[in-house]
Amino acid sequence: MKIGFLFMLTIAGIFSGCQQRSDSGGIARADNTGISNRKNETYATQEKQKAADDGELDSVWLEKARTDAFKIARPAFRKNDFSRQYEFYPEDSSYAIGIDITIGNLFDDGQHYFLLRRHVPWATLVDVYKLVDTTTQRVISRSQGGMTFVRDTILDVNGDHVNDFLVHWYPASGCCRRNIYSVYLNLASNRAFSNEYEFINPTFSPGEKIIRGVEYGHPGEVGLYKYRWNGLEVDTVEFIYPDVQAKGQFIKTRRRHYRPTKDDGTVLKNVPAEYHHIESYDWFIEF
Numbered sequence: 001m002k003i004g005f006l007f008m009l010t011i012a013g014i015f016s017g018c019q020q021r022s023d024s025g026g027i028a029r030a031d032n033t034g035i036s037n038r039k040n041e042t043y044a045t046q047e048k049q050k051a052a053d054d055g056e057l058d059s060v061w062l063e064k065a066r067t068d069a070f071k072i073a074r075p076a077f078r079k080n081d082f083s084r085q086y087e088f089y090p091e092d093s094s095y096a097i098g099i100d101i102t103i104g105n106l107f108d109d110g111q112h113y114f115l116l117r118r119h120v121p122w123a124t125l126v127d128v129y130k131l132v133d134t135t136t137q138r139v140i141s142r143s144q145g146g147m148t149f150v151r152d153t154i155l156d157v158n159g160d161h162v163n164d165f166l167v168h169w170y171p172a173s174g175c176c177r178r179n180i181y182s183v184y185l186n187l188a189s190n191r192a193f194s195n196e197y198e199f200i201n202p203t204f205s206p207g208e209k210i211i212r213g214v215e216y217g218h219p220g221e222v223g224l225y226k227y228r229w230n231g232l233e234v235d236t237v238e239f240i241y242p243d244v245q246a247k248g249q250f251i252k253t254r255r256r257h258y259r260p261t262k263d264d265g266t267v268l269k270n271v272p273a274e275y276h277h278i279e280s281y282d283w284f285i286e287f
Contacts, residue, residue: 057093058120060090061090061093061097062097062118062120062125064088064090065088065090065097065099065118066116066118066127068088068099069088069099069101069116069118072084072086072101073101073103073114073116074134076103077103077112077114077131077133077134078133078134079103079104080104080105081103081104082101082102082103082104083100083101083102083103084099084100084101085098085099085100085101086098086099087099095120095121097118097119097120098117098118098119098120099116099117099118099119100115100116100117100119101114101115101116102114102115103115103131106154106163107154107162107163107164107165107186108162108163109162109163109186109188111130111131111191112130112131112132113128113129113130113131114128114129114131114136115127115128115129116128116129117152119149121147122145122146122147123143123144123145123146123147123149124143124144124149125141125142125143125144126140126141126142126143126144126152126167127140127141127142128140128141128165128193130191139192139193140165140184140193142167142182144167144169146171146172147172148169148170148171148172149167149169150168150169150170150179151167151168152165152166152167152168153166153168154166155204155206156206157183157185157204157206157211158185158206158209158229159206159207159208159209159229162186162188163186164183164184164185164186164193165183165184165186165193166181166182166183166184167181167182168180168181169181169182174216175218176216176217176218176222176283177201177214177216177280177283178200178201178216179200179201179202179279179280180198180199180200181198181199181202182196182197182198183196183197183198183199184196184197185197185232194232197234199211199213199227200213200214200215200216201213201214201215201216201279201280201283202279203278203279209228209229210226210227210228210229210237211225211226211227211228211229211234212224212225212226212227212274212275212278213225213278213279213280214278214279214280214281214283214284215239215256219283219284219285219286220242220244221241221242221244221258221259222241222283222284223239223240223241223256223257223284224239224240224241224271224275224278224284225238225239225256226238226239236254236255238252238253238254239252239253239254239255239256239257240252240253240268240271240272240275241253241257241259241260243260243261243262243267244259244261245261245262248269249267249268249269250267250268250269250270250271251264251265251266251267251268252265252266252267252268253265253266271285
């Protein structure tokens, strides 16, 4: 009996020790998971902080580039014409900043301007300053991100015989043709520029005060549009869509539609000739 009792006591001790080691292992695993989560949170926080620091550094370098451009441009503020292109290398930066400077009576409105572009890998920053002697007044400021900048240009778009400022850009994603123009009207009488107007695939006809263009969408469904300048307002004149129920036929409407039928507007057998030579007409007609 004594031997049996001692044997049972030994077995119980062994089982108890195994249970303790098992419990200890479970606790250790729980602690490891907690440590892993804390490490992940710390890493995420560090990454956010790094991104913030990088963004702050980018802003600092862009401002240094602007300061450098002003240093070069300022002596030419009184000149009739001046231009310069060069690359600025910020200290400790991994990239160069391309700088374009243009000075002159850029809008043919009797005013002197300084146009500054700064190109970095992820954006193009465009600023237009009006010059009065050696002082500057910024009248347009735009950051065109995501490698979407195509060009900027100066022309009269609304037929008031004063040149306006346009930025042509193309989105980085999308299914269909998407030439976008951001327009800033020159409000010469107010010595200022308007807020941004945005048009997709437009053709400007300043003599008519008209904008014709092609909407965004697939050939066979996408429509033509016609707008008219009314002072600082843009009035809708009409839309023309392919008739999806009758090939070679078209529907004219007064408002935007998706796949309109004859019940939504007026049936046309042909597209009016005024649209035949606009930009991107081929995109509309190819279906």
